[in-house]
Amino acid sequence: MLNRYTALTPIFCFFEKLFVFELMGSESTFSAQKRNTGVLPTTTATAARGRAATALPRGRQMNKTYNNVKITVLCGFVTILVFRGTIGIGNLVSTEAEAENQHLIEETKRILAEIRSDPTDPNEGLEEYLELNATFRLGPRISTWDKDRKVWLRKNPQFPNYVKGRPRILLVTGSRPNPCDNAVGDHYLLKAVKNKIDYCRIHGIEIVYNMAHLDKEMAGYWAKLPLLRRLMLSHPEVEWIWWMDSDAFFTDMVFRLPVMKYRDYNMVIHGYQDLLFEQKSWIALNTGSFLFRNCQWSLDLLDSWAPMGPKGPIRDEAGKILTANLKGRPTFEADDQSALIYLLITQKDQWMNKVFVENSFYLHGFWEGLVDRYEEMIEKYHPGLGDERWPFVTHFVGCKPCGSYGDYPVERCLKSMHRAFNFADNQVLNLYGFRHRGLVSPNIKRIRNETVPPLVNVDQFDIRLMVNRGSGYRS
């Protein structure tokens, strides 16, 4: 800064000198005019003065001129430099900051874009689609799983399949390995996983959160098939494996699966029998939340289910078959839900005796009919019911917050997901004496006096103790 202000001085100098020259020139004209017009005795004096002015020694005048020229050139030089800096290319701080800023912006954009996409994109193997007639297998055929598993359990009593009288359950969920198309999508995935962590901690269920594509042919909604098979085979101590979509929230923290009801069944899925067999509707069952027993039957079902899955011509052709045979199905590639429905309809005798189509509680609860009634539920009912009075699971089908576009308006989806999350979180925070300030707020308030001894609160409000005792929920 200092440089620039001092640079102004030479500029003024330069221009001053220019005008000095001009003035000098005009001055001589002036004095000449004066000489010509004067007639009085003063004329002689002025003339004398004028002559005197011009009678300055030439040498000194030359010197003066020479000095002026030197200073002019110097000032001119500095002026040019300053002009270059201000108008042209220069190295001043402001332009430097601009360039740096641009660079920073571009770098960050590049980083974000790179993180969002994967440099080694799955679409690389596009040419490797399976032929239409090729048979797809999830893995080598296993036929003695029940026996093998029983032997293993006997040899490993420290990993029993029943703990405290209840079967060991493994909850499996997941999401894609790269960031969502928008920041808000990842935030809801985070909230959804917290919600699942809370439920599973209270009920002693383990979680596997998958973020890897195990089989690039079974991408998208089909990815759960190879994953479930792999987990069943690696964890023989798990009795039930429970798949849950990432957009499903637990909304009843007290409700436990009535596992005794499923003693003689191997698959539990939410749906309606009449929609399935009479209407053959493509939404008769929902594969967003369902359970498989870890047994040979399940492996066989997965093997029969998988063939419609492989990406490419197989999946497209299968999609056409499904649309033709199921009611209300739009035209798109085969999805796992439609494929399962089709399988159970066409091979009813082989599978249905072991499939429990559950609708006495919301193992999957479609969100639209539930989220607006939360206030009413809080007023009239209590957790532990699991059905339409207090839904077990609220499933945000169609919202797709991880993508760019959903099937429903964004504000409705996000607000409803928030409400479902808070509705559930209030049940968790109840033990600690807190509650959200309304169903959409991230803030909480204290709802119990702190003077009560903490263990009294634990005995009264801990869901695990409640559930063990068989007593009801208290809020």
Next chain:
Amino acid sequence: MLDRVLSPRRARRFQRLLRNGKLTLLCLVLTVIVLRANLGAGKFGTPEKDLDEIRETFSYIRRRAEPRRVLEEAKTEQKSGGSTESGSNNYAEFDITKILKDEDDGVQEFKRDPSQSYSLGPKISDWDQQRAEWLKRNPGFPNFIAENKPRVLLVTGSSPKPCENPVGDHYLLKSIKNKIDYCRVHGIEIFYNMALLDAEMAGFWAKLPLIRKLLLSHPEVEFLWWMDSDAMFTDMAFEVPWERYKDHNFVMHGWNEMVYDQKNWIGLNTGSFLLRNCQWSLDILDTWAPMGPKGKVRDDAGKLLTRELKGRPVFEADDQSAVVYILATQREKWGDKVYLENAYYLHGYWGILVDRYEEMIENYHPGLGDHRWPLVTHFVGCKPCGKFGDYPVERCLKQMDRAFNFGDNQILQMYGFTHKSLASRRVRRTRNETSNPLEVRDDLGLLHPAFKAVKVSSP
């Protein structure tokens, strides 16, 4: 020429005026140009743009706002110019803060008395006894789940609002998945906190009221393991040596000399520590909390800590410096129950670890937990959820991906997969599927490890 029009005198005056005018004009032009350039409007854009640029020069936070603006601009690039009405189906345009509002649901709130000095809660003095009685009454919830294996609750958390950084939530998601995996393998429970229990103890102090609340609400928990959201497990096979701490109540990564002798503010790290559920812990929490309340108390405490501790920069009091101060000044009272662990990386500073992952894979194996294969890689200073941290964004995020994959490989190998490289999200098989899956054992023995085995005696 002017002589002909005006009188000579007038002409001369006029000429002088003209000359002066020319001089003045030229000087003015030059001054304006130079001043414009100095004030930052050197690019000669529209007047409005120039005004903005000049305004920016005078704004003292201009420099600090650079990265923030950069990220905001990057975010707005994503928005396609659509409408922001409630009918929009496009997630990119939606502003989430529109819907996050407090509402009154009629449930009575119990507020603390603001006139009283801050405390974490009513004083409890017989917690050990209360807890012992409770455990006796509830044999179904023992505090030791196996021989030498205490019941541990891992506590972590993040803000209930979306991150300012567009990819921050994604890294929080990966971080929690990493913790879920470690805890599943080691039989540890998780509590993910997304609520601010005490508005006065906001920021890094928020963990104190949370920890106290959890200790008192979960008497079955023997050890509470606090872990920051920016810390990741990188050794899935390492089991914490619980017997080593049977006579201690507070385990942190650090060095005795640095804390007690040097009073160095980074002599220990509170990003990953163990706290036993007992009266002693409640007491130290009560001693720790007073420096926390936001505002004057925290600022003054910060000045004290900067003065007393070695190397501490000037900023408000943080929980870590407060612990160093307490231990250094009250060693006789607390020191014998505090274990400063440095035999393995209960907290491992990422800067010295992340570049060596390939070397570790080549030379060592999981289960060591120390500098050869760190248990925890803690991304101190990266702040992926915020708009700007202490390190360049690219290095932080890329290294977090690598650390995540490094840990994830140990989980995937259980199922016969691994990441294609430490930078890649894609996976490939390491062993083929067989028709006898139970005969295959995973290399690290993590599928059915000894530290997860339940007691063989009947329930």
